[in-house]
Amino acid sequence: MNNVHLYAFVAVVEQGSFRAAANFLHKTQSTISAAIASLEQEFEVQLLSRDAYRPELTPEGKVFYQEARITLEKMQGLKALGHQLASGIGPNLALTLSASCVQLQGLVQLQMFVEKHPEMHLSMSTEHLSGVLESLQSGKADIAISPNYGLGQEFEFVEIAKLKLVTVAAPHYLENQTQRIIPQAELKNRPQVLIEDSGSLHPIERLNVIPNGQRWTVNDYMIKQRLIVSGLAWSRLPYHMVEKELKEGSVEMIEVEDFASNVVLPIYLIRLKSNTSAIANSFWDYMIKEPSNKSSRLSV
Structure with a gap:
């Protein structure tokens, strides 16, 4: 299994057919078919049913697709990070705060994180109400700090303050x-x-x-x-x-x-479950896991 096989499989699922996947990836249809067959032979499991007019995910294929999507997104994030490092540009962390939560003297842990990552470029913005989650969904922000303004299943969140x-x-x-x-x-x-x-x-x-x-x-x-x-x-x-x-x-x-x-x-640290930014993931882990932060989390 390699990335080419995974890209082919995800493309078939998301484009709806082998032909559409081939056009999307600029490959021949036979190449796409061979990639899917290679995956199914390697793991000895059928991922796509060919009984209908369009290929459909089997129960096993649904599970495999979810993990394949996550893996490819992480690879894309890692690739972007590699290009950043090669060009000498530090990673970017974009934060959005609900304007109701802005009390900078309480952001002690942010200061501590910045000191540990001097190469990082930090961008911060404030939003009101639904604008907070919209900034995550649009890609404007990696992580948000906010009350619950409609958190759904696509978000991961943990309470950090009151x-x-x-x-x-x-x-x-x-x-x-x-x-x-x-x-x-x-x-x-x-x-x-x-x-x-x-x-x-x-x-x-x-x-x-x-x-x-x-x-x-x-x-x-x-x-x-x-x-x-x-x-x-x-x-x-x-x-x-x-x-x-x-x-x-x-x-x-x-x-x-x-x-x-x-x-x-409650005030939450929020991110999309599909977030792939390495620096954002490091900040998330630092905010919720760093032992020294237990007494210095965001105070509002």
């Missing part, structure tokens, strides 16, 4: 309100400022909103925070973004009727 969210308003914003739990009707005509989803394919449905209430949207947490501190709006914010203001008294926590006013969300 994020505390609190609902806040300026002290004078509800100065005539004396009830401990504020009725939603009291806030219906007061702007709830929300972060705009940076994703475009599968926007996140808004769950923590006042039904039929007034809403403002912004694309930056600092703008959101300033609107609240200025007494123009109310909303939830990560606790670390208003901790200083809460101590100073420029904002205060409020509890709203039938509303998740104060919650703690």
Whole structure:
């Protein structure tokens, strides 16, 4: 078995026929047929059924196909790394953070990893809501750090931190309100400022909103925070973004009727299961396995 055999087998499965696979790989159809036959003879197992008009995977073939796909993707990643090393260009690690999680003083382990890989080029970006996972799916990022914004079976993820969210308003914003739990009707005509989803394919449905209430949207947490501190709006914010203001008294926590006013969300390290970047895999392993990181994981 060699890579040529695996490429031929995967091409037949994904292109749907021997002829289409031959055209895709710029090979003769007989070459493709011989490659598949060689695999089946080597392992003494039938991978493709030829009974139908188009070749179909046997149960054994389905298992073999999944592993063959992973093997070829890893080989492609290794080949790319080899070219990088040969050209003197260090490997690139692309990270995307949910903007709600950005607290750089908590990224101690990232600093430690960078020190271990001085040749590495690091690129970081922030996204909102569905934009985080979209950055992984589009190949813009290798790894993301974010709450759960629709994690599916194509993703691998592990919890690395907690994020505390609190609902806040300026002290004078509800100065005539004396009830401990504020009725939603009291806030219906007061702007709830929300972060705009940076994703475009599968926007996140808004769950923590006042039904039929007034809403403002912004694309930056600092703008959101300033609107609240200025007494123009109310909303939830990560606790670390208003901790200083809460101590100073420029904002205060409020509890709203039938509303998740104060919650703690798990923060995950996330990647696609098909990720093949060697440096990204090293970073992943370092974040979740390095013993010295147990007391210094991301703090938000």
